[in-house]
């Protein structure tokens with residue numbers, strides 16, 4: 365809908381996140397025609413003193429996610445990289461930001477020879493400690509000044525603080541400089557295809573409407589596993605741990621979409637209002653419903669302290685105190701260095717009352733939404749074993765995306781989310797009050813871990829995590845089914 369000059373400024377351009385996620389996502393958007401070369405310029409900004417070409421060379425290797433590129437693709441990459449300029453400067457000094465503003469302005473003047481608005485998108489691929497100063501500099505020196513309209517927006521990444529107080533302080537600092545409509549807090553799980561599908565699945569299908577509640581559902585699991593450790597990120601990770609890295613944000617966002625009531629409309633504010641209500645209804649976490657783990661060998665990383673109490677695994681049961689969910693445990697589980705890489709939602713239904721088939725042992729109905737890898741939804745159900753007698757067997761109704769949507773490319777989360785920031789759609793971004801509520805839920809538990817009152821159990825890399833976690837799961841009502 366909007367046209368005219370678009371400047372995308374990637375702060376922290378020489379860092380890992382920018383190289384691995386931001387620039388490849390921008391390149392994908394460019395290839396699909398969303399970033400038009402006549403309108404768009406991309407500015408990298410960071411402290412390292414390098415030339416435009418040096419930055420381009422650093423980015424190039426990541427554009428194809430480490431895969432080989434055809435000659436046509438390489439040509440595309442070269443054209444895309446010509447749109448990228450680099451400016452070096454620190455995050456707290458005027459000079460760099462004045463230079464940056466001048467470069468953006470020159471681009472705007474040359475692009476908008478006659479008319480058109482100016483759009484300035486600042487992507488902060490930075491550690492949060494520099495957010496406040498970088499935001500101040502942007503606010504003072506780099507805002508859109510066009511009389512013809514347009515906007516200035518900033519995109520920020522987690523971690524947004526370490527607990528409720530620090531997150532609130534950060535929100536207040538940024539909130540003084542920018543309006544909420546200008547701030548896009550990324551949680552990249554909200555950009556995943558099957559996470560976005562949750563809203564449609566729940567509210568566009570008659571099947572689910574009467575079943576999605578405490579009368580029919582026994583327990584819900586939201587699980588994240590990785591089959592590698594902290595691999596070189598130990599120093600960063602040790603300050604945060606698995607709850608801050610995955611559960612408080614990614615898994616909790618998924619929980620909101622699974623548990624929320626139907627929004628009044630698809631307007632971002634309506635959807636986010638419902639998510640906030642879910643968070644507000646979560647009861648305090650009980651220590652008996654938490655199992656923490658740390659994989660053996662985690663502390664061998666020289667950047668991790670020898671006495672680290674940081675969990676690399678956690679299972680936490682959340683209880684939602686409302687009419688729909690009272691008594692249904694939401695089991696959030698995440699771990700590094702486990703036996704597989706997978707993220708999924710498992711919704712386990714109650715047993716059929718008055719079972720005449722005596723098929724209870726075969727397992728309950730279960731609806732699984734696999735977010736990754738290989739996106740899929742499948743429903744475990746009991747059917748008659750084909751053949752002459754009346755015995756039963758558990759089978760699956762299976763919607764695997766690879767088969768059903770052959771040849772359809774599922775966009776990367778970052779690609780989709782960056783496009784939303786350009787379009788001004790905040791639906792898939794975390795609102796300030798949502799963030800606050802999320803921290804409220806986990807802060808007491810995190811403080812107990814930080815103070816050494818709760819300790820992680822040790823588990824073997826490549827395992828399922830501590831056995832105590834499986835025991836907690838069983839206690840919460842989960843009935844092991846085949847293949848899990």
Ligand code: BG6
Pocket residue numbers: 552590609610707
């Ligand atoms: C990031 C975490 O937010 O998500 C990482 O900081 C984790 O520790 C990553 O590896 C997982 O993302 P995905 O999209 O691969 O599931």
